[in-house]
Amino acid sequence: MATLKARFNGTVGGFRLNLAFEVPARGVTALFGPSGCGKTTLLRCIAGLNRLPGGECILGDEVWQQGKTFVPVHRRPIGYVFQEPGLFAHLNVRKNLIYGMRRAGLDHRHSAQLAELTRLMGIAHLLERRVHALSGGEKQRVAIARALLLEPRLLLMDEPLSALDQDNKNEILPYLEQLHARLEIPVLYVTHDRREVERLADQILLLREGELLASGDIGEMLTRPDLSFGRARDAVTVLDGQVRDYDARYGMSTLQIDGGTLEVAGNLGPAGSCRRLCIAATDVSLTRDNSHPSTILNRLPAVIREILPADGPGLNVLLRIGQSGQGSALLASVTRKSVERMGLEPGQKLYAQIKGVSPLATATASALSDRR
Template structure:
């Protein structure tokens, strides 16, 4: 694993009736999402990394700094982490400014570089809130302040435990762009607990799937999204997210042209800066297949693809993995078993993917 030193997180033991048994080596940059059903161990793993749960068998290291190795255990207050909980938990008697400064009250730990106060305020859009008390903030504003306070402590690792779960959907949509800015501008790696696929698709670079205290799968987001052996890819709401670059925008049609590899997609979008990077989402249920390139179709995005695999799925469907060119990005299509057989579809076959819906997952 190239780049910054990886994050090591290996723990085994019981906590009440729950057993955790994980052994992970994760990238030392970007967002790693911990995903799975309630009770699978996401928060337990996060708290073990923070030192809030101590397992008898454990190994934890971040940026080459060992926090736990067998019997050697560094207590939570000596670990350079920023922790953002489901509830913002701000000091009610302090203004936003003083809540933020509380996070920066000490020198950053050795080997870390604390974010400057004005940088955090700009990054999280807090300028107009600095003199308010927490009681005069919305739920999304309180959570942004909590994130800023965690960042100003100069952490080597940011831990986020379902930070949007206490918010309604409009407020989540309001705060997600700020989290995307963190992901794009900060060098601090983030472990992000969620059970929301939208958050995974918009934020994650790496995905860890947990079930009953064990790791079901781990890898780059795009890899697990298109792995038919993985439960994450077999769900009815399965989708892939693709990295794309903006090329053009038609103001009359409200459509942006984005390049994905050697291919172009038309996406409903506000104007985008040419050359800017984006992430687009294509759901498996929005992709149909044709043996011959359709003519006179209302579908704008028709792409030449090759069938990589076809796996039986629930409800008499077939989950089809498609490749945009040799070793190119992957798409998913969910087709009926009858269509698969009637068209004589097979692995290795060149077909055309009709993409009925493409959406910007992250701008």
């Protein structure tokens, strides 16, 4: 599998970068960090919009920047979605969409891709409109489709939702999830919104003040005790599940996860298919007793790994699923009072009761690599 390799040291556009990384070019990689940490600058350097002398950027076997080599932006096989949609005001939607295709040497007259993407992004009915007549969400969807139509080898997205209000955000996120599930193009996604990371990312590059703080797969990163993700009051666990069967009588699917099984409402696809599941820490409670009945269907044996201080009055308990704690990590949000009353300590075995499991639309990492 191709990797994206980058190394940038120095100051450009008022931001200091001092980092190097090599990540597999697959799925969605979130560049995550607070505002002003250099995420956008890093993305611009990777695109070639900014030039940081001495930097290095290599995708697979294509050298974009190294030593004296610097491939200008318009010769890099990228797609770029800016914070502001940046549609050309003098062209209508269709002409905006094919502006790049023509220059990339793609046939835009009989393009199945054009038809498919405009349908997927819900903009097929807007093609002949002038762009100023579109809503913010529609504009950004056109911008995303325009970038994807270039058939890029790498899609760069710079906080594509940040300029939108909450309604427009909620409108676009499902489209992004769809894309994620269906496209094979690796994506670098800049955001400071943890929700977007949880819903979209496969791996995370965590930045702080122009440096790389940590990187890894989403499931691991969200539950790492040394990072802030697991300490948030609204922390979540993201894990991959494989559908075992579907019980039409109750409308419930059974999924195999690492260390146990979960029952989830809804038909989540044919047996064997992979789904990403999201469990809010506040939807997980802990009990020592597995005998008394409960309306909560999912009760899994688990082992306490660590008790993390959370923002606010509560604590987040980091668990590993399974009798001996060999399975996936899981976060449970509890009160200080409960921890004292139950005498919770690392190493203890108990049961995690999971009240809510949300399946995400995105493909799982394993499904992504299967497609290759």
